[in-house]
Amino acid sequence: MSQSAFVRYRSLVDLDLSQNHITYILPRTFSNLLQLQMLTLSRNKITNILPGTISHLPQLQRLCLDYNQITTIQTGVFSNLSHLRQLLLSFNQITTIQPHAFLNLLQLRRLMLSSNQISNIQSDTFSNLPRLQTLALSRNKIINIQPSTFSNLPQLRSLSLHYNQITNILPGAFSNISLLQQLYLNNNKIKTIQSGAFSNLPKLEILRLHSNKITTIQPSMFSDLPKLLQLTLNSNRMVTLPSTAYSMLSAISSIRVSSNPWQCNCSMLPFRLKMSGSQSFENQITCSQPAKFQEQKLKDISPEDLNCEEPTIVSFQRANNNTLVQGNTLELHLVCEASGIPQPDITVTLPSGLNANAESGGRVTVDVNGTIAITNVTAADAGQYICTAGNPAGYASSTLSVDVLLNLPKTTTNASPLSVGTTGSSTHLTSNGNLVSSPTFYQPVPAASTFSSPVLVHSPPSEEPESHPNLPVSVPIATIAGAAAGTVLIGSIVFTICWKRWTRNRSVGPDPGVVSNSTDTRATVTTRGAPDTTVTVTTDGAPDTRATVTTGGAPDTTVTVTTDGAPDTTVTVTTDGAPDTMATVTTGGAPDTTVTVTTSGHDHM
Template sequence: MPNNLAGMLFLLLIILKETGLTAACSSSCSSDCDCSNRSLSSGPQYLPTSITRLNLQDNCITTLAQSDFSRYRSLITLDLTSNQIANIDNGTFSNLHLLKYLWLSTNKLTNIQVGTFSNISQLQVLSLFSNQITNIQVGIFSNLPNLEQLSLGSNNITNIHPEIFSNLAKLQKLWLNSNQITNIQDDTFSNLPQLQYLTLHANHMKNTQLSTFSNLPKLQELYLHSNKITNIQVGTFSNLPMLQVLSLGSNNITNIHPETFSNLPKLQRLYLGYNQITNIQVGTFSNLTQLQLLYLYSNQITNIQVGTFSNLPRLKNLQMQKNSLGSFPTRELSMVPSISWLGLQNNQMVTLPPAAYEILSSIPTVEVYNNPWQCDCRMVGFRQKMNGSSNFENQIRCTDPLNRGKLLKDINPEDLTCDPTTILRFEREKAQGQPSIETDDEDLEYEDVVSPSHRSHALLTEGQNLEDSSKEGYEVPSIASSNIDNCQADYQNAEMFECEPIDTHEYQSINEMEMENEPIDNDSAHDYLTLI
């Protein structure tokens, strides 16, 4: 008996399941009829005439005829996605006066006749995504005054006539991505006062006209990535007061004028990755007080100028990985304390100044791996600050021959040494005052100097050597530790010259050195020495 009962229950479940599936696409279905994936070749004629939603996805329909939907006058939603529709007869939707949502995506349409959508004035959403449309005729959308969303992405459209969107006063979102568009004519979008979202990414545009986006007062998101844009004219984005997202990544941009983004007070996200930018001019981002995300990765940037990130009080995410940065932008990053995610991996940085530790340790997410870190005396100050509390300490892996493969955190600071054959460079300078230390790095204090290979300037009075001007507890070697020989210029006649040190203690101070058999000019008030 138990076995018989189990068998009967199993059979009942099968019957209920089959009945339910049939009811979903039959005369007994409710207002929402699901006829998807049934190998239908045309619109079914046996459904209740009062239905409001009809799903015909994933069928085999090739042509839409006027008789297919004429009996379903209450339809609000019609989904014809993923069929094989190549033709739509005029009048197909003429009786669907209440229709608001029409999906024709992923079909085989190559052309849309004028009048196809003429009697569905209540339509709010129209998707023609992923067809084979090559041309949009003027007038196709002229009778859709309530249209809010229009998708024309992933087609083969090459040109957009300026009047195509002229009667879409309520349009809020427009997809034109993944087509073959090479140029957008002036005033194409000028009659779309409600437009908030516009994507033109993955086309073949090389430039944009000054007036292309000039009359879009409510535009919030603009996507232009994955084109072939090489230059952006100043003023292109000047009349977009509500813009929050601007995507310009994956283009061929090499230079950005400082005023390009000057009139975007609401901008929050700016994407400039995967271009060919070599330099960011000071002032480029200075008016973007609402900016939270800035992507500069995968460019050719070699240096970040002081002031580049000034006046960005809300910046949280800064991505500069995969560039050619040769030094850590200490001062620039100190101006943006709000950062919570910093990407500097895959650059060309070789050392980190001590001041970099405080900056990096204050940022929750840091990526600095895959840089050619040189773990020598220049890293002593930074290494001494490491305490194992920050994850980025596990990313600094040495590439110099002596410590290749080791993590900086695992090396004793006393073992971070420099090659004694470091080049010395001298400059002559007239000055007054006591001995002092100046540096190329404005953030490098006297206490941070670790010689001989740390790049620093030591200004010495006549007769004094580096050892005399050092401070207790810091290693600043004297001239006597490595003699100067093989100078490349006459000290009397050159502003700068390079010499190669040799390992001898013959000379005890600058006065006593001889260069090219010429004595140093003792009439000079000061001599300027640079260790590099």
């Protein structure tokens, strides 16, 4: 749209350009329309309004920019609109309102910002709007309302915040708007209304809080609302009402409390005793629990029948025996099942001494049905867990001991061509807090690689014997295969070196240690199954060494080989299934080394 489009229409009062395909308006396009009072640009495809585009229209009173694609309201875009009374910006895609975007709109009465993408409101967003009476912010993504957000709106009468994502109402959220008459907060995610949230609203007549997640109300919440005529609390999560709420609700001419999960038990007895049948809200309280009163009106139940039952913990155990967790996210699931009237609230005391319940967040969560989930399990999660179930009739608790069997991740590097693996350890944290370590063999992996080992979480045996779940087959097979490979390789080297030394020094007599520094050495060693054998071989750097070691299945064999950097070495080791074999090989950086290991798959180190 060009700047000269309306040069000839200086006396134009009402300009309607709605339902076109306008995407962009040049600055000062309307600057010659000094008599213009109404400008309608609704239902176009405008994405941005630049400063100077709509300014300098001294008589403009109504500006409609709704149903476009505007994303940002820039500072100064509405400057010099001294007579503007209505500004419609609803149904856009606004995410950002820059500071002082509405500065000096001294006559503005109505500001509509509904159905946008606004999530945050700066404290000075609505500053210097002394005559604003209606502010609509419904159907956005607002989560929090900061204190004093609306404090510079002394004439505000109606504030719409429904269909947002507000979770909490803080004291001071509606301060200094003493003329407010209508406040719409329905269809949010409000759980808590803090005391003083609605203070200093002496003119408020309509307060809508329905379709939230409010669990309880206190009469003090509404004590500073003497003019309140309509209060909606239906479709929340309230289960009981204190006796003091009866007089407060009775003073409001229109009250809605239906569609809440009311629990008709001893906790509602004081309120039930106040009921006389004269108030309309008495017909709205329909019982959800206990089952025997489901769908009955509270007013129809005799006070003598409103009983409570002390909590009983039916079971406290692992969920579906799902104790073996693999992968990067390690989780432990427990279930504390409790019964009672009303349904007890569950609190879990962790081994650390901290408590978690349905309101908690973070690494430990507790569902209202008693399901406990612990993510990123560590050894610190082992110990005693205490489940406490409580309701107005009392408390019950149960304990569960949890052991954590945790294979710690290890990192290995290829320090030498003859390196056959590294030895790590697995740590078992028992229920009494003792750490038990056992060796674990890891196959060689490229430098900087890490193993992420599974975590086994289990509880100790109870009255009925319970076997711990087995580790996945892939983990022990990899461990055994790596151990066997290392055993065979080391045994071959040791055997070869021993043979060399024996052939060279056989006149001296038998010697369990073999030292060789000759070149082009060939050695073949056969133990013929001799158990509990210890072999130490040192080549002293002898090059071109060939060694063949056959243990013949000898158990409990310990082999130590040191080549001292002997190049061009070939070692062949065959254990023939020898169990409990330990072998250590130090190559000293020997080049051109060839190692062949054959094992039948017994326990090796």
